[in-house]
Amino acid sequence: MKLDRFINRPVLSTVISILIVILGLLGLISLPVTQYPDIAPPTVSVKATYTGANAQTVLNSVIAPLEDQINGVENMMYMTSSASNNGSAEISIYFKQGTDPDMAAVNVQNRVSMAQGLLPAEVTQIGVTTQKRQNSMLIVFSVYDAEDRYDQRFIENYAKINLIPEVQRVPGVGGCECVRNRLLHAYLVEAGCDGTV
16 A cells, blocks of 8 residues: 555545544543553552651661662562651662562562561561552542631541541552641552542
8 A cells, every 4th residue: 555545635544534533532431441551660669667767867777778678579670769857768669561560569578578677676666568559649639628727737637537548448549648738649559440539
């Protein structure tokens, strides 16, 4: 088939283009969200808390031993970590496309359990959590008092007690957290949500 046929017959080209767009729209409407291809790499998040420690202490005594053990886990591409002055530490491990997220979480959990003996006692008492999740946010809620009767601490406690547990029960939500006293971030689980959030 020569390409000059489409140049000489612009109506044919237009009809074919419209047909492709219509088929694409039909596919978009009828294809369930769970069958969309994976775009983001599978991610496993490791969180720990060292109460009373500053960021440098958390980096040296919590993140460094965990990263040493986690490094080289099967199908890992790279990892990022962060420590804050309130004693919290988070390590995100990114895996190659096509890696089973459940197996990746199990492999990371095995590596974290090997590092438990190297962590401070305060950290192991509170616990180190490992979970699979997408780092992209699904939705952001803003909670505020329109009448300005309640302070930010009350609103944050209300959200933690009443809203966050309900959002975490929705199938496909990997996590939900309160940020900056007002915003709730909900994250997807790796296997995805069925679109009924």
